Every structure is written in structure tokens, then in C-alpha cells.
Amino acid sequence: MNKGLSIEKESFDIIEQNVDLSKYSDEEKVVVKRVIHASGDFDFAKTIIFSHNWLTDSKKIIQKKPAVVCDVNMVKAGITEKYLKVSGLTTHCFISDEKIHELAILEGKTRAETSIEYAFKNFDNIIFVIGNAPTALLKVLELNSLYTDKNIFVVGFPVGFVKAEESKEILTKTDIPFITNKGTKGGSGIAAAAFNALIKVCFNV
Template identity: 90%
Template sequence: MDKGLSIEKESFDIIEQNVDLSKFSDEEKIVVKRVIHASGDFDFAKQIILSNNWLTNFKKIIQTKPAVVCDVNMVKAGITEKYLKVSGLKTHCFISDESIKELAKLKGKTRAETSIEHAFENFDNIIFVIGNAPTALLKVIELNSLYTDKNIFVLGFPVGFVKAAESKEMLTKTDIPFITNKGTKGGSGIAAAAFNALIKVYFNV
């Protein structure tokens, strides 16, 4: 076995020895273990929340070849290239675009918010992968109620002490299909790991 794969397998074995995953389905276990592996934090087994029928909804949206919109470039960088090739999906991150910077300044909004607005205006089917900005997740929630013709799925893992926990709690009260976690923990690597896990689940790679 490849040395990298051997280390990964050993890591997953350690995770299974240290946390109770019995409440999760086989598909959910893949997501949870990859999030724990990316974070080094066993607590995520207790904190992760998956919406009802999340897998059915993910399978539906993946068939539309959705745009994968990341809130920051660190999330985009964490998505494994081979999974993109297998899925045929394309990642997008607009936060550093000059047009987004100018528009955000003009509107008095964050670049994260403006990026999400841009995504809703330009794509009909979107998987949002959010690992940094609570304002991005809040904007997704807001615009989902306005763009009722859009088909979205959200991986919501913003991190921090200002609106991160609140935005994730708000997400759980919507009709948006999602995977998120309770509290202030999160991050780009975790959001990317969750997306990679979903591609692994769907394409069995």
C-alpha cells in the first residue's frame, strides 16, 4: 500500500477507536471521519449536523453538474483535484476578483457577501462550500429565500466568534439541504474535507 494511504488508513482506524460513530449511516461516517481527520478534533463527531434527506438531495444536485462556489481561496485549494476530475465539476471563488472588490466597496458590503450575490446571479445549481466567512453563509440563507428557482446545497463551516455559530444555527432552521456543525469551530480545511468526502461517497472513489 502507498505510504500516504497507509497513514490515512491508520488515522481513520484511530478515529474509529476514539469516537462513537454508531448513530451515523455508512455514507455519513465517511463525511464525519474526513472532517475529524482534517481537523484533528474528535469533538466533530458530536457537533456535525446533517439535514434530513441530505444524501438524496446531494445526489439530485450533483446530477445537474452544479457550480462549486467556495467563499475563500483556501477552501478551493483544499478540494482534491482528482475528485474534480472524477466528478467533472468546476470550483469557483470570486472573493479576490477586482470587480467583486470594487462592487463590495461601492455597496458597503463584505467581499464574501458580494461573492455570494454574484454566484446566485450567475448559476442556477450551486454547491456552496463555506469554511471561513459567516457573512457568506448568512447571505446564502438570505438569497435562498429570494431566488426560489435556484437549486443549492450547502457545506457550512464558517469559523470564529462573530456570527459563526449563529449563522450555522440559522442554516439548520431552513429548508436548504446542508452539512454543518454546532459552535464556533470550522475552517477552510474542514469545509474542503467535507466536499471531498461527498465526492468520494457519490462516485465511490
Template identity: 35%
Template sequence: MLNEIEIVKPMDIEKRSMAIITEELHGRTWPEPEFSIVKRCIHTSADFDYADNLCFSEHAAQIGVEALNRGASIVTDTQMAASGINKKRMRECGGEVYCFMSDPDVAAEAKERGCTRAAVCMERAAALQKPLIIAVGNAPTALIRLYELIQEGKIKPELIIGAPVGFVNVVEAKELIMTAGIPYIVPRGRKGGSNIAATICNAMLYQGGR
């Protein structure tokens, strides 16, 4: 059985994978950089539902690419997403990746106030006062608090990647954030996750230079 497996160079695997995805999309296409994002979400999940559920506000992907190229930083709500974002490309662009979820003072404050750590993390993001892309891969409460902070004029991200995954409040939080008046990329419905949030960031980072 071992000899049935074809040797493909790692560099060629991605190229061939993208060709297979394009073929199986049966002619469906998107303008760039949206198309790259759709393909990368499918590449990272092997789930073609992302061809149907990804919603982009007008020019959202291009806005994200340009913000990253100008050195915008990314705040995410999971360590997994933070570790999946290409740090080398971020450094080249001049931005940083922040995740405050494991900070002991975030946990303490959330406990004291009876809210989620993710909500406190969005307040930490607002306090950074710099150009930001907010990439949510887990907590609907992050999107809900983010929406409130935007309404209060306390944060104005360049772009919101709203990709929590799950069964409780996830659909609603995504619909809410799409009304916040900020450019967004959102896989509508239940699907998403840290891997999807990270891959959307990487798809935009790779547009900038590679």
C-alpha cells in the same frame, strides 16, 4: 529517535488513521455517507468535537454525493477551501470549483455598497444559474446573504455546507442557514474553517467513485 518512527506507506496512512478514528469513536456510528464525513473532519483536524457538532439535514450527505455525481459545481468563500477541494475528482464528475473572493470587481462592489466581499460572492453564485453546492468556510456574512437570496428566490443550492469558524456572528449565521429550507451540513457552534469545508466536499467526492 529517527529509528523509532515506523515506515508506513502513504496509502496505508489514511487507512490506519481512519481505523484509529473509528476505534476512538468507541462504537459511535453514523449511516453512510455521513460517517465518512464525520471521520474525515476528525482526520483533517484531529479534533473529535466534530463527532458532536456536525449536523446533517435529512439525507443531506447523500443529496450532496448525488449532486456532485451529476456534475454540480461548488462555490466557496475562501481560496484555501478552493485549493483544498480535489480538482481531479471534480473534473471526473464534471463540476467546477468557484471562488470569487479575489476578483477585483467583487472587492470594488463590496466597498461601494458597504457590504462584505463574501456577501457579493454569494450574489455571483446566484448569477451562475447552475446546480451548486455552496461551501462556506470563513465568512458568516456569506451565510447570511445566502439566506436572504434563498428567501428572495434568487438561488436554490442543492446543498449548503455551512462551516465558517469564529467568535462573532458565526454561531448565529449557522443557526439561521439551518432554517433556510435547503439541505445542509453544518458543524454547529464556533468550529469549522476552510479545511473543514474542503474536507466535507472531498468526503462526498470520494463516495462517488474511489
């Protein structure tokens, strides 16, 4: 075993020694441990939530070769190239596009909201990976009820004190398949880690 893998294994051993993961399935444990590993925060063992049929639903949408739409470029940067190659998926982030910036100003919306609207208009199958903007998650929730012909999955970990906790709570009450967490914690690295773990579980890599 090379040094990097040895350190990773030791890290996961420490996680298992310090938190109770008994409420999670084996597949869910992979996601939870990856998030804790990425954050150094044991609290995620108590707060991560999965929709009822999240694994089946994620495999179904992955078969449709969905667009992986990230709310910010830091989320996109955190998604491991190996998992994209294995899954055959492509990541997108529109928040820095000039046309998105101009449209957001014109319509009085955030760039995150405008990016989500653009994604809904241009893709039929989407995995949203949200690690920064609560407005992005709220826009997903809003548009999901309008674009009923779309197939989506949400990896939702927006962070902060304005609408982050509320947006995730609303997500858990919808019929959208998801992975999220309770509370204000989250972030780009967390969302990317959860997505990487999702692909790891779905493709057994």
C-alpha cells in the same frame, strides 16, 4: 499499500477507536471521519449535522453539474483535483476578483457577501462550500428565499466568534440541504474535507 495510504488507514483506525460514530449512517461516517482527519479534532464526532435527505439531495444537484462556489481561495485550494475529475464539477471563488472588491466597497458590503450575490446571479445550480466567512453563509440564507428558482446545497463550516455559530444554527432550520456543524469551530480545511468526502460518497470512490 503505499506509505501514504497506510498512514491514512492508521489515522482512520485511531479515529474509530476514540469516538462513537454509532449515530451516523455509513455515508455520514465517511464525512465525519474525513473532517476529524483533516482537523485532528475528535469533537466533530459530536457536532456535525446533516439535513434529513442530504445524500439524495446532493446526488440530485450533482446530476445538474452545479457550480462549486467557495467563499475563500483556501477552501478552493483544499478541494482535491481527483474528486473534481470524477464528478465533472468546477470550483469558483470570486472573493479576490477586482470587480467584486469594487462592488463591495460601493455597496458597503463584505467581499464574501458580494461574492455570494454574484454567484446567485450567474448560476442556477450551486454547491456552496463555506469554511471562513459567516457573512457568506448568512447571505446564502438570505438570497435562497429570494431566488426560489435556484437549486443549492450548502457545505457550511464558517469559523469564528462573530455570527459563525448563529449562521450555522439558522441553516439547520431551513429547507436547504446541508452538511454543517454546531458551534464556533470550522475553517477552510474542514469545509474542503467535507466536500471531498461528499464527492467520495456520491461517486463511491
